[in-house]
């Protein structure tokens with residue numbers, strides 16, 4: 001069916017399977033399943049060259065996805081890429097159809113791969129140590145632009161003869177809960193078993209503390225892991241690093257986390273960027289243990305990734321281990337010291353884009 005006047009074309013990757021099946025309702029359901037599998041499981045980019053489709057599907061693609069059709073096959077263009085010296089981390093700078101660029105990171109560990117994707121171009125949250133926060137907000141990504149990053153990572157893995165993706169983290173550029181509806185649609189597409197099939201238990205949404213979004217996740221019983229970036233355990237300490245805490249105070253955030261834990265029964269991952277002399281002392285660790293008392297938590301300790309506009313430096317290894325000891329002994333909290341991956345490819349969120357812009 002050709003486009004109606006003033007009707008915008010839509011990326012076929014914005015559609016969930018039920019939405020695609022509804023668009024193809026004049027055809028047998030098998031055709032929607034074949035197209036879905038081709039787009040999402042095989043990550044095919046050249047539909048017109050496929051000679052294995054039956055005639056009704058070929059005709060639908062020609063009518064609906066041709067140059068005057070309602071849908072188009074969106075392809076995120078690779079603007080730049082880099083690989084860490086240990087070859088375990090690859091970072092892609094992808095160009096969107098309006099020229100904006102976003103980052104996607106692919107990390108390998110013990111033969112398994114995790115994609116870290118962006119949910120916005122830029123970010124409105126303004127965390128002082130983050131290159132994306134330093135550039136400001138540009139716009140939200142559509143579901144298809146989030147899905148497209150995962151497909152790009154899949155293709156890159158396959159091209160180098162490696163296995164498919166196992167895990168997905170929404171920790172790239174942007175605040176996922178600030179773009180809630182698009183993110184939830186994208187995750188429904190990405191976790192669909194007929195396509196990309198990254199199950200909800202292997203997906204983590206990372207937020208800087210958007211309280212309404214956390215409460216909505218709990219009310220809607222969304223089955224994904226939740227990671228909350230804290231970085232400070234008093235209102236003043238956190239506000240110095242995370243401007244968003246002026247909108248949603250630490251007290252409100254912790255209350256929302258308690259509600260989330262009670263409603264979902266899920267453990268929450270708390271992220272703590274360790275900055276030497278700022279938030280890495282045993283006193284800070286004891287404050288954190290007290291703050292999280294009663295919340296089922298796992299704490300990820302992340303030595304700071306250096307950025308050009310923030311003068312802080314990563315904590316020394318001894319401080320990190322001492323911080324971990326206090327968390328364990330004073331609060332009984334498990335924690336993991338996260339490796340800083342791909343510093344030589346500017347793998348911290350927004351860094352490759354910032355370097356490219358410069």
Ligand code: SF4
Nearest residue numbers: 123125127130133174
């Ligand atoms: S750390 Fe995350 S929430 Fe904070 S500015 Fe960067 S992208 Fe935004």
